[in-house]
Amino acid sequence: MADRAKDQTESVTWAVKRYQGPLITQALRITGDLELAREVVQDTFLRFCGHRQKILNGRLSAWLFTVCRNRALDVVAKERRSQPVEDLNEWVSDDRQESPRQIVSRRDSLALVKTLIDGLTEREREIIRYKFEHGLSYREIGDALELTEGNVGYLLHQALQKIRKRYGAKESASRSKTYQKL
Amino acid sequence: MTIDPSDPKWTAYVMNELAPEQRRQIEGILTRSPEARRLVADIRETVGWFEEGVETDPQLRLTPEQMTRLDGGTRASGWVSQAVFNFGWRVRPTLIGLALVVIAASLLQKFFAPDHEWRDSRAEVPLIQRETVSEPGSAFGESFAQDHRRNQQPVVEAPAYGMTVHTVPGDVTSNDSPSKFERRDTPAADPYVAASAEIITHCLLGVGADGYHRVRELVGQGALPNDEQIRVEELVNYFPYDYPEPPRGRPLSLNLEVANCPWNDRNRLVTIGLRAGTNSRTAAPPLRIFLLLDGLEIRKFTFDRAALVQTVTALRERLGHNDHLIIVESSRPDGAFVRVAASSPISGVLESLASGRSPRQFPGANDAGLRSRIVSELDRRGRNELVLVVDNLTSSKTDGRLQNLSRLQREAPSPTAMSVLNLGKDSPWGQSVVPEEVLVRSVRNIAQAHHFWGELLARSRERVADQISLQLEFDPEQVRAYRLVGVDEVVRIPAGHRLKVGPGHELRAEQEVTALFEVVPVGENPRPNRSRPLLAAQLDYRSVADDRNLSEKFVLIDDGRNWREASNDFRFAASVAAYGMLLAEAPYQRTINYYGVLELAQRGLDLDVYGHRLEFLELVKRTVGLQKKKVRFSAG
Numbered sequence: 001m002a003d004r005a006k007d008q009t010e011s012v013t014w015a016v017k018r019y020q021g022p023l024i025t026q027a028l029r030i031t032g033d034l035e036l037a038r039e040v041v042q043d044t045f046l047r048f049c050g051h052r053q054k055i056l057n058g059r060l061s062a063w064l065f066t067v068c069r070n071r072a073l074d075v076v077a078k079e080r081r082s083q084p085v086e087d088l089n090e091w092v093s094d095d096r097q098e099s100p101r102q103i104v105s106r107r108d109s110l111a112l113v114k115t116l117i118d119g120l121t122e123r124e125r126e127i128i129r130y131k132f133e134h135g136l137s138y139r140e141i142g143d144a145l146e147l148t149e150g151n152v153g154y155l156l157h158q159a160l161q162k163i164r165k166r167y168g169a170k171e172s173a174s175r176s177k178t179y180q181k182l
Numbered sequence: 183m184t185i186d187p188s189d190p191k192w193t194a195y196v197m198n199e200l201a202p203e204q205r206r207q208i209e210g211i212l213t214r215s216p217e218a219r220r221l222v223a224d225i226r227e228t229v230g231w232f233e234e235g236v237e238t239d240p241q242l243r244l245t246p247e248q249m250t251r252l253d254g255g256t257r258a259s260g261w262v263s264q265a266v267f268n269f270g271w272r273v274r275p276t277l278i279g280l281a282l283v284v285i286a287a288s289l290l291q292k293f294f295a296p297d298h299e300w301r302d303s304r305a306e307v308p309l310i311q312r313e314t315v316s317e318p319g320s321a322f323g324e325s326f327a328q329d330h331r332r333n334q335q336p337v338v339e340a341p342a343y344g345m346t347v348h349t350v351p352g353d354v355t356s357n358d359s360p361s362k363f364e365r366r367d368t369p370a371a372d373p374y375v376a377a378s379a380e381i382i383t384h385c386l387l388g389v390g391a392d393g394y395h396r397v398r399e400l401v402g403q404g405a406l407p408n409d410e411q412i413r414v415e416e417l418v419n420y421f422p423y424d425y426p427e428p429p430r431g432r433p434l435s436l437n438l439e440v441a442n443c444p445w446n447d448r449n450r451l452v453t454i455g456l457r458a459g460t461n462s463r464t465a466a467p468p469l470r471i472f473l474l475l476d477g478l479e480i481r482k483f484t485f486d487r488a489a490l491v492q493t494v495t496a497l498r499e500r501l502g503h504n505d506h507l508i509i510v511e512s513s514r515p516d517g518a519f520v521r522v523a524a525s526s527p528i529s530g531v532l533e534s535l536a537s538g539r540s541p542r543q544f545p546g547a548n549d550a551g552l553r554s555r556i557v558s559e560l561d562r563r564g565r566n567e568l569v570l571v572v573d574n575l576t577s578s579k580t581d582g583r584l585q586n587l588s589r590l591q592r593e594a595p596s597p598t599a600m601s602v603l604n605l606g607k608d609s610p611w612g613q614s615v616v617p618e619e620v621l622v623r624s625v626r627n628i629a630q631a632h633h634f635w636g637e638l639l640a641r642s643r644e645r646v647a648d649q650i651s652l653q654l655e656f657d658p659e660q661v662r663a664y665r666l667v668g669v670d671e672v673v674r675i676p677a678g679h680r681l682k683v684g685p686g687h688e689l690r691a692e693q694e695v696t697a698l699f700e701v702v703p704v705g706e707n708p709r710p711n712r713s714r715p716l717l718a719a720q721l722d723y724r725s726v727a728d729d730r731n732l733s734e735k736f737v738l739i740d741d742g743r744n745w746r747e748a749s750n751d752f753r754f755a756a757s758v759a760a761y762g763m764l765l766a767e768a769p770y771q772r773t774i775n776y777y778g779v780l781e782l783a784q785r786g787l788d789l790d791v792y793g794h795r796l797e798f799l800e801l802v803k804r805t806v807g808l809q810k811k812k813v814r815f816s817a818g
Contacts, residue, residue, distance in 0.1 A: 012252070016252060024241075024243070024244075025242055038245060041244060042248040138194070150190075153190040160229065
């Protein structure tokens with residue numbers, strides 16, 4: 001019994017670590033309020049505490065994202081206090097004239113991200129964020145955005161191609177070296 | 183062989199999302215097709231840009247309070263916790279929602295392979311090479327062995343900016359006027375002390391955390407602090423760091439690290455962390471804490487009840503086996519003393535006090551009655567702490583209660599300290615009613631509650647070392663100049679005078695001190711010299727447990743690492759220092775702004791047991807908002 005309780009505690013801890021960021025992102029997108037989004041996610045995890053591990057085993061991310069989405073929609077319906085989302089991009093200056101390599105060389109990671117995702121669709125940006133900021137798999141991103149794994153793969157590939165097309169010319173000088181390494 | 187670049191399988195291959203069979207197929211194509219290799223290389227490079235740049239937004243985390251609630255929910259096995267912790271929103275499991283869950287789960291179930299491995303992209307980087315030198319005599323650092331030569335010389339002490347810098351002249355050749363300390367109100371072009379002229383620096387170790395509390399209070403109230411209210415070294419030393427325990431048989435550990443300086447790429451930054459261990463030979467004296475709630479309208483619950491519950495909960499977690507917590511509620515004649523056990527539900531205790539149903543009530547709780555009752559409860563063999571909890575610092579009642587407690591303190595038969603815990607919105611800074619020796623802190627959340635108790639418990643812990651002296655000697659072949667971060671006064675000692683660290687420096691169990699030195703290397707494009715130490719340090723102190731005088735020597739070798747490769751503690755301490763310098767508009771920072779501070783701090787968040795570092799991120803963001811409005815604190 002004690003082992004089971006310990007396993008469950010560790011499982012919840014792991015789930016919080018792994019999913020709190022993407023879940024808050026999802027809730028924030030719906031509620032438009034960071035505090036509200038955090039509360040929604042906290043409530044989601046409290047509900048997760050109340051479920052037996054064996055029931056959730058194998059479909060944890062789908063369960064979490066679905067509960068979180070429903071909860072956020074409930075809250076919005078009740079609270080009606082949607083506000084514009086504060087964007088991380090406000091933190092950085094506009095660096096459109098620089099190439100990613102130049103930005104990497106001056107170690108300004110926030111500017112780099114802003115530069116790269118500028119010009120992508122909202123859905124593509126979301127996938128990029130979930131993939132690289134939160135490290136989610138295709139399947140987990142699909143759970144969060146209600147897409148199939150195939151859709152996620154296609155959209156991510158498309159987004160990376162767009163970025164490559166946009167900056168490919170600037171990086172051509174360094175490309176040949178990269179190929180030789182392969 | 184032609185390939186289709188628009189096929190998403192190429193990206194899926196790079197992202198490791200393919201099944202083993204598909205992966206083998208792709209690898210087969212790659213061995214045959216230069217075009218495919220070129221495409222995969224393109225994708226890898228593009229992915230690499232993101233991996234270089236993306237960090238999780240710290241806002242996308244639950245707050246420390248929410249984590250605490252979750253922790254409580256987990257411990258309660260969830261079944262009960264839901265009723266206790268929910269927010270009053272009722273679940274609306276519509277049929278559509280349920281159907282979605284079931285359908286999505288059943289469709290995805292066959293694809294699921296639970297991956298319970300938590301990957302942390304920020305791998306721990308070992309600290310820079312550190313050696314303990316048993317015998318002096320290496321070419322560098324030899325001056326330590328020759329100190330006796332200077333012992334006959336008179337002593338000069340120089341008060342500086344919080345952490346005092348003393349310097350030994352060594353081979354001073356400058357023509358500065360003697361016996362004058364030079365203060366540069368207007369920063370010069372090169373505001374650093376030349377290392378070739380002044381070789382040894384001593385740091386005083388008595389650094390408090392008041393500066394951080396002051397900045398946080400002011401920023402919380404919507405005003406930026408003035409320059410004189412900002413103490414960079416106090417900001418840095420507010421935070422606990424993860425320095426290792428001292429080696430067996432030693433009461434202190436010295437931790438040195440160097441990397442490039444985040445706010446000035448041309449310079450190096452050295453962090454010095456001194457940590458006291460516990461005195462294993464003597465048991466810590468028992469501590470009895472009296473939490474005096476009569477400054478609150480407990481029966482009306484007009485104060486921040488959540489903050490009080492969090493405060494008491496945080497304290498209970500930190501108390502030792504021999505320590506006791508006693509809650510005193512005496513605002514009415516039927517006041518009560520309640521001993522809080524480790525298993526007591528805090529909310530329940532407060533409820534019973536508020537309703538007057540406490541079983542340990544005592545009659546006649548006027549001032550004299552209360553004093554005599556508390557005196558009778560004091561621990562006569564150990565230490566006692568009287569903590570007055572108020573929600574209005576400026577009221578005349580608070581003043582009267584403090585005077586009453588001061589009398590009690592004088593009458594107490596054993597060591598008894600006082601502190602004031604403010605749950606109200608008013609700031610403790612500038613309040614004349616509180617005596618200077620009384621610890622006064624405002625608490626709004628559990629992170630602040632933990633810090634308050636940390637400070638309070640630290641002063642009751644046993645001394646493990648005193649007469650501490652730390653000497654540092656930078657290698658003049660590598661270091662052109664240096665500056666103790668937080669010290670904006672350049673102190674010069676006239677030739678022929680011996681410096682000495684002021685006596686009486688001591689550290690209590692588990693206490694830490696952190697200092698940062700910004701180092702200007704010799705030459706324009708210096709390369710790290712792994713064959714010579716950048717810095718030699720000598721730590722002298724008396725071990726209180728066995729009354730022995732000890733001396734340890736260390737050297738620090740610079741391997742040229744970047745701050746991104748440094749420890750979390752290094753990055754976080756540097757971010758706090760950079761924040762302080764930005765606030766004070768110090769002339770030393772060149773390449774960092776508040777957004778850079780945020781990035782730096784985010785990369786040092788890992789060791790944040792009580793949520794102090796997350797709170798710092800919030801402080802920086804709030805400061806950014808105030809900077810736009812340019813609201814400065816005004817005493818008037």
